[in-house]
Amino acid sequence: MIILECMLLFFLVMSATMAVIFEKELISIIFLSIFSIILTAIYLIYRAADVALAEAVIGAGLNTAIFMSAISQIRKGKS
Template structure:
């Protein structure tokens, strides 16, 4: 269990770095949701199931959906401006 804990901690750092290292925002959002899932497992290992449930629902589920929607909205706006310029 201790080995698993340290492996997850290392993976947490790696995903957090990968989330900020890409230029493409979509990949960053996916890595952020993977970060949340790893964090959920860590909360469960540390005997905090309440926080783990909240993190799984909000971090991995809702945040990803809302970020994706906002990204698509911004891109739709940019497309519209391009069409107006043409």
């Protein structure tokens, strides 16, 4: 179990770094979504099921949709 936890924490830090360093907004949003999913798994390992459900729904679902709509609005303004 501790190996799985360490692996998940490593991937968490990796995905957060990836979300910061990429220039394109779309890739950053995808990595933020991956970040939320890994964080959900970590919450489940720590037995916080309520927080895990909230994180999965808000972080991976709602945030991605709202960021996507914001991105499409920005691109339309540029062209």
